[in-house]
Amino acid sequence: MSSAAANELRAARRRLAIDSIGIWVLAAVIGTIFGFTAREGGLSLVETAAFSAILFAGASQFAAVGLLAVAAPWASIVLLVWLLNARHFLYAASIAPHAAALPRRVRAGLAFLLTDEAFALTSAHVARLGRIDLPGAWYAGLAIFVPWNLATLAGWLAGAALPDPATIGLDVVFPASMAGLAVGLVRDRAALAALAAGSAAAVGAALLVNASAAVMIGGLLGPLVGLVVANRSRGAQ
Amino acid sequence: MIDPLRTDLVPLAILGGIGTYAARALPLLAPGADRLPAPVLAYLRLIGPAVLGAIAAANVFVADSSLRVGPEAVAVVVGALIGHWRGSLLVGMAASVIAVLLLRATIAA
Numbered sequence: 001m002s003s004a005a006a007n008e009l010r011a012a013r014r015r016l017a018i019d020s021i022g023i024w025v026l027a028a029v030i031g032t033i034f035g036f037t038a039r040e041g042g043l044s045l046v047e048t049a050a051f052s053a054i055l056f057a058g059a060s061q062f063a064a065v066g067l068l069a070v071a072a073p074w075a076s077i078v079l080l081v082w083l084l085n086a087r088h089f090l091y092a093a094s095i096a097p098h099a100a101a102l103p104r105r106v107r108a109g110l111a112f113l114l115t116d117e118a119f120a121l122t123s124a125h126v127a128r129l130g131r132i133d134l135p136g137a138w139y140a141g142l143a144i145f146v147p148w149n150l151a152t153l154a155g156w157l158a159g160a161a162l163p164d165p166a167t168i169g170l171d172v173v174f175p176a177s178m179a180g181l182a183v184g185l186v187r188d189r190a191a192l193a194a195l196a197a198g199s200a201a202a203v204g205a206a207l208l209v210n211a212s213a214a215v216m217i218g219g220l221l222g223p224l225v226g227l228v229v230a231n232r233s234r235g236a237q
Numbered sequence: 238m239i240d241p242l243r244t245d246l247v248p249l250a251i252l253g254g255i256g257t258y259a260a261r262a263l264p265l266l267a268p269g270a271d272r273l274p275a276p277v278l279a280y281l282r283l284i285g286p287a288v289l290g291a292i293a294a295a296n297v298f299v300a301d302s303s304l305r306v307g308p309e310a311v312a313v314v315v316g317a318l319i320g321h322w323r324g325s326l327l328v329g330m331a332a333s334v335i336a337v338l339l340l341r342a343t344i345a346a
Contacts, residue, residue, distance in 0.1 A: 097270050
């Protein structure tokens with residue numbers, strides 16, 4: 001590796017590490033809330049830990065606990081969890097071309113860690129380098145998995161003693177991290193159009209269809225608009 | 238009193254995890270992901286900003302199935318712009334937290 005490439009890699013990893021600090025905070029806060037919520041919903045410590053360690057998908061974990069609290073049948077809970085997490089297919093598809101050269105076992109391991117936040121960190125890191133950086137990809141996944149699971153346990157054990165996140169402004173940390181990382185991925189007009197159209201489509205879908213479909217619809221429609229903008233730009237040139 | 242070691246719901250977590258893992262793994266494990274046509278690759282490149290923007294927007298602009306432009310939405314947009322300007326996600330997130338606290342205090346006053 002040339003010294004310029006090594007410097008570029010070091011700079012990108014430094015940026016990844018700094019960006020991940022906010023994600024650690026996010027995972028710690030929301031994970032704690034999940035642990036507390038699960039206990040209030042009647043889940044044991046082991047069951048709560050299993051949801052965070054095995055399912056490992058924040059929004060669907062909250063949804064599952066909510067449905068358990070109203071004694072919903074398991075089939076409907078599983079179906080909702082799968083539907084909520086179907087958007088992860090898009091994340092994996094987006095990263096797959098960069099990861100194709102990695103060993104199959106490595107890709108299988110990375111897939112387990114591919115949450116909203118891990119995708120956000122990984123795709124920003126890939127965009128900076130123009131390729132996947134395996135240590136960076138593992139770090140992005142573990143930067144969520146480790147604090148999320150530790151915070152889940154802490155929340156179950158001591159959540160009632162913690163303050164409401166809204167009182168100290170931490171309730172905006174999740175959307176702020178997603179918006180910040182989305183803006184960081186905008187490198188051209190096509191990406192800007194995809195961001196704007198995806199956001200607008202998600203809001204429209206949340207209002208007209210339902211909240212769980214919103215992200216999927218925004219994630220599918222946004223890139224189409226981005227491609228149209230890219231084609232028009234090329235045509236104009 | 239909840240028995241902390243009860244495991245009745247662990248199979249439910251596993252069932253949920255199976256479908257979730259499938260969604261995450263299938264595209265990564267399918268062969269030929271590096272030989273996709275150029276338009277498909279261009280589409281995939283744009284998923285990142287679209288889906289992350291969609292998550293943020295659906296979080297802050299919709300509440301109880303209605304459109305809402307409250308302090309949270311303003312704070313998130315301001316934070317994203319500041320973070321982009323300063324080239325730091327962390328600065329942007331901190332700006333969002335400060336902004337939402339200031340806006341809520343202003344509204345409450």
